[in-house]
Amino acid sequence: QVQLADSGGGSVQAGGSLRLSCSASGDTYYSECMAWFHQPQGKELEAVATIERYGTATYADSVKGRFTISQDNGKNTLYLQMNNLKPEDTAVYYCAAKPKYGDGCPLNEIYKFWGQGTQVTVSS
Numbered sequence: 001q002v003q004l005a006d007s008g009g010g011s012v013q014a015g016g017s018l019r020l021s022c023s024a025s026g027d028t029y030y031s032e033c034m035a036w037f038h039q040p041q042g043k044e045l046e047a048v049a050t051i052e053r054y055g056t057a058t059y060a061d062s063v064k065g066r067f068t069i070s071q072d073n074g075k076n077t078l079y080l081q082m083n084n085l086k087p088e089d090t091a092v093y094y095c096a097a098k099p100k101y102g103d104g105c106p107l108n109e110i111y112k113f114w115g116q117g118t119q120v121t122v123s124s
Helices: none
Strands: 002-007 010-013 018-026 033-039 046-052 057-059 067-072 077-082 091-098 118-123
Touching: 002 091, 018 033, 018 091, 018 118, 033 067, 033 077, 046 067, 046 077, 057 067, 077 091
Parallel strands: 010 118
Antiparallel strands: 002 018, 018 077, 033 046, 033 091, 046 057, 067 077, 091 118
């Protein structure tokens, strides 16, 4: 089992930056893949970025070049650095974790463990 606690959301103007954090505790087997998802109001949940433990990151096209996912394995913490934010990035952001099956951590896989979510609001 893994427990996740995400934080760092807030309100910024377009072009600004925020860094989200997600503290993980529990069995690291269940967090070999970690991810950030977002859910804009009235829309479906979608993956923003994923990262393998000690491995590579994958990004949704909408955030490539603007967002960076990273992790500090010593602190069991996942980060999402969000730069050049746009109003369409406004959403609740969730960190998520799951065991790794097969190669990599694709964006379209189902995650088992979730943080409580943190609101990001970007004004124009």
